[in-house]
Amino acid sequence: MSKIKIAFQGEPGAYSEAAAIGFHPYAITTVPCHNFDDVFQAVTQGSCQRGILPIENSLAGSIHRNYDLLLRNDLHIIGEFHLRVSHCLLALPGVKLEDIRRVYSHPQALAQCEANLERLGVEKILEADTAGSARLLRQLDDHQAGALASRRAAEVYDLQILAENMEDNPANFTRFLVVANAPEEQAGRQSSSCKTSIVFSLHNRPGVLFKALSVFALRDIDLTKIESRPLPGHPWEYIFYIDFAGHINDPVCCRALEHLQELAPFFRILGSYPRHQLDYQIEKR
Amino acid sequence: MSKIKIAFQGEPGAYSEAAAIGFHPYAITTVPCHNFDDVFQAVTQGSCQRGILPIENSLAGSIHRNYDLLLRNDLHIIGEFHLRVSHCLLALPGVKLEDIRRVYSHPQALAQCEANLERLGVEKILEADTAGSARLLRQLDDHQAGALASRRAAEVYDLQILAENMEDNPANFTRFLVVANAPEEQAGRQSSSCKTSIVFSLHNRPGVLFKALSVFALRDIDLTKIESRPLPGHPWEYIFYIDFAGHINDPVCCRALEHLQELAPFFRILGSYPRHQLDYQIEKR
Numbered sequence: 001m002s003k004i005k006i007a008f009q010g011e012p013g014a015y016s017e018a019a020a021i022g023f024h025p026y027a028i029t030t031v032p033c034h035n036f037d038d039v040f041q042a043v044t045q046g047s048c049q050r051g052i053l054p055i056e057n058s059l060a061g062s063i064h065r066n067y068d069l070l071l072r073n074d075l076h077i078i079g080e081f082h083l084r085v086s087h088c089l090l091a092l093p094g095v096k097l098e099d100i101r102r103v104y105s106h107p108q109a110l111a112q113c114e115a116n117l118e119r120l121g122v123e124k125i126l127e128a129d130t131a132g133s134a135r136l137l138r139q140l141d142d143h144q145a146g147a148l149a150s151r152r153a154a155e156v157y158d159l160q161i162l163a164e165n166m167e168d169n170p171a172n173f174t175r176f177l178v179v180a181n182a183p184e185e186q187a188g189r190q191s192s193s194c195k196t197s198i199v200f201s202l203h204n205r206p207g208v209l210f211k212a213l214s215v216f217a218l219r220d221i222d223l224t225k226i227e228s229r230p231l232p233g234h235p236w237e238y239i240f241y242i243d244f245a246g247h248i249n250d251p252v253c254c255r256a257l258e259h260l261q262e263l264a265p266f267f268r269i270l271g272s273y274p275r276h277q278l279d280y281q282i283e284k285r
Numbered sequence: 286m287s288k289i290k291i292a293f294q295g296e297p298g299a300y301s302e303a304a305a306i307g308f309h310p311y312a313i314t315t316v317p318c319h320n321f322d323d324v325f326q327a328v329t330q331g332s333c334q335r336g337i338l339p340i341e342n343s344l345a346g347s348i349h350r351n352y353d354l355l356l357r358n359d360l361h362i363i364g365e366f367h368l369r370v371s372h373c374l375l376a377l378p379g380v381k382l383e384d385i386r387r388v389y390s391h392p393q394a395l396a397q398c399e400a401n402l403e404r405l406g407v408e409k410i411l412e413a414d415t416a417g418s419a420r421l422l423r424q425l426d427d428h429q430a431g432a433l434a435s436r437r438a439a440e441v442y443d444l445q446i447l448a449e450n451m452e453d454n455p456a457n458f459t460r461f462l463v464v465a466n467a468p469e470e471q472a473g474r475q476s477s478s479c480k481t482s483i484v485f486s487l488h489n490r491p492g493v494l495f496k497a498l499s500v501f502a503l504r505d506i507d508l509t510k511i512e513s514r515p516l517p518g519h520p521w522e523y524i525f526y527i528d529f530a531g532h533i534n535d536p537v538c539c540r541a542l543e544h545l546q547e548l549a550p551f552f553r554i555l556g557s558y559p560r561h562q563l564d565y566q567i568e569k570r
Contacts, residue, residue: 058520061349082520173520209511210495210502217495224521226494228511233456235343235367235563236509278520 003029007042007051013131013153019176020052023081040073051179058173077271079178082278087148087166090159097162104133105148113166191250196272197243200264215259247272288314292327292336298416298438304461305337308366325358336464343458362556364463367563372433372451375444382447389418390433398451476535481557482528485549500544532557
């Protein structure tokens with residue numbers, strides 16, 4: 001059987017590629033894409049069976065572009081994956097930590113490693129992405145430079161890892177969504193081990209968001225995320241994205257969503273999928 | 286009496302400067318700042334009495350950086366202003382529309398005017414901001430180029446306006462907040478003509494957001510905005526920003542906030558201020 005193809009945004013060695021590999025327990029082919037639109041296109045047009053998209057970082061917040069693209073496209077969320085974002089300091093083989101004068105990376109990665117980079121006393125050089133800075137280091141053959149990127153990028157560009165966990169705040173996770181052209185059967189899986197993502201609009205009336213949340217609260221359904229985005233053409237009206245614990249095949253969830261549709265002029269299920277448990281509580285101990 | 290100083294992010298002629306002038310019925314001195322942090326610093330340290338900050342655009346959504354900075358700093362919101370973002374096509378005096386071969390502007394402005402620019406058949410050139418592209422046009426003395434920027438930028442850089450309302454979607458508004466070191470008295474003003482902005486965290490328990498919204502819904506207090514941002518160090522927990530209709534001096538609002546504090550481990554009032562009515566409904570007719 002040929003390996004399934006997963007589209008991701010970025011260059012080989014990107015955190016999105018690491019998440020794609022982490023999500024799949026079997027060998028896959030990862031396909032780099034220039035931007036997020038291209039990931040949606042690759043899956044919609046069938047050149048890839050799946051796509052992986054960062055949707056939220058625990059420090060920087062939501063990636064709103066991908067919320068908007070989920071609405072604009074017709075893909076289904078079939079999975080989620082929490083990746084611990086651990087920035088490694090990469091260098092050419094043979095280079096020692098004390099040789100490093102400058103460090104290349106994405107502005108956000110450089111900012112997240114600020115205290116550690118200051119201790120090293122290195123110059124920070126901004127690049128478009130983390131994996132691209134690892135590739136650049138290899139191309140330039142620069143023996144006085146490092147790059148902040150994923151462990152995966154070290155493998156891809158044959159670089160050594162001088163230091164791991166360069167980030168100042170270890171509570172740095174990105175949540176990724178795995179999307180496909182059709183929903184996946186979750187036969188035999190407990191509703192409590194699943195999550196469902198929906199998107200809806202509401203009439204602009206007092207108390208309407210409270211009423212919308214009541215359809216979940218009155219049924220003891222746990223919301224894990226709420227995100228609002230502008231409703232185009234209607235200034236200061238919103239589209240709401242909600243994630244909740246449970247599967248749409250569960251009669252309780254199903255009734256909650258029927259109830260919500262009484263209030264929502266627009267409503268769509270983005271997907272029901274296995275919940276990826278984050279083991280951050282364990283790490284903290 | 287010397288004119289009060291208002292800090293804004295951007296170059297002279299920026300939309301933020303136009304909003305500062307639009308908000309104040311009297312003459313002010315506008316002070317350009319390099320970034321949003323500098324606006325907060327200018328007001329905190331007293332070199333400016335006020336600052337103006339974009340917080341949300343009706344097409345692109347919230348400016349999350351400014352939500353985070355409101356929390357990190359101790360300024361008070363004393364006003365809001367809705368600016369209709371109308372991109373003008375500016376050119377050097379004497380240049381005609383048919384002479385224009387290329388247009389300079391910020392990527393978002395170019396994207397918002399895409400259909401109109403395609404009709405003109407011009408090349409799009411990306412610059413860091415709209416007012417900066419107007420300044421560049423003047424510096425380059427380029428008679429075959431235009432810039433997309435505010436009407437205010439035409440005055441600042443002595444350019445002519447070849448066309449107004451270049452944006453494809455006229456429902457393009459930015460909401461600005463005016464901040465100061467101390468709250469302003471709203472003596473004699475009806476609570477119903479005011480808005481209040483607050484920020485709070487919640488314990489991570491099922492139904493807790495529903496309970497938080499109930500303190501407003503049960504008192505018929507109208508929410509106008511909800512925004513969630515990550516709680517640093519606690520992956521997938523959130524800080525909530527809410528705007529509601531009413532003034533904190535109104536006993537009903539006051540009781541709602543007391544009620545909310547029973548649920549919220551962290552709570553802060555960002556400000557009560559006069560509501561700026563958006564006349565978009567009138568424009569649509």
